Amino acid sequence: MSFINYASREINCKIVYYGPGLCGKTTNLQYVYQKTAADAKGKMISLATETERTLFFDFLPLSLGEIRGFKTRFHLYTVPGQVFYDASRKLILKGVDGVVFVADSQEERIDANIESLENLRNNLKEQGYDLDKLPYIMQYNKRDLPGAMTVEELRSELNPTNVPEFEACATTGEGVFETLKAVAKLILIDLKKGK
């Protein structure tokens, strides 16, 4: 749910990065944080355990610039990927405007990807959202690893509805901004339609 403030001429939107544990959601945000000019970003907050696993969420506010005199701000969130943090994941999806699903390309993680994607769909449904109607991007991460499945294989398992998809390697930053731009664009187009 975006927030439009006519008084301060701002539009705020919420993007959530979803995916199985250790797929690279936090790494996506860290790369965006590192490569964004200081005046366009706020502080990145990570609520993580001592072993740097996400406990509740990561948060990164970004301002992209102005459209027709309105400042556009995007709030990027990640969810904790580990299965048992489901209650926390549901909370973070509240008020979401767009979703990035970060899939782990390694063959041994395909079941975890499928489970997480189903979990995303169910959790959205509980909040009254339909994944097929939300701005939604698929990212195949860890393309650099030797055990990576082909994009065709991943697509047939994870992207039957053919939403826009990107190959990525979040540690080097490949595909990270392409993914972010794509989801931001879908959200703005959605807003334009006045949903």
Place this chain on the structure above:
Amino acid sequence: MSNPTLVMYEEEFQEVNEVIERLLKEANAKVIFLVDKNGQLISGVGETERFDTTSLASLTAGNIAATGGLAKLIGEKEFSILFHEGEKDNLHISIVGGRVILVVLFDNRSSLGLVRLRVKKSSEELSAIFEKLMKKSEEREKRGSSDFPFAEITDDDIDNLFS
């Protein structure tokens, strides 16, 4: 969609600010924020420049969401007030009208009792304003969103953001 877009207009924004400015004085608080339940900062008054308001808003909403989850687990609808006591500064967090979060930061120049009392009064006023705002948004939506700032943007406008 379950959550309509929250729209804030100039008139209500001023009304909201008047209420929280008054609360700031009456409760002897340092800073007051209004945050949407999804973590978007609506407004802030007082010594706001000393704080990272965006992060505060997001964490407050996360806090309310987590506490709300706890409440449901024990069969409560929600916990409408949270209080965090620090060595110097304290946070009084409350839910207004079911959808907005009021955050009052105060130190030993005020007291929990005073803050609670003043917050209660202001909450009613704020509830009324947000109620009015919701109705206004609904009415505008019914009439068609002609004054929506995004209705006329082009694909080029969007692309330019990323250039």
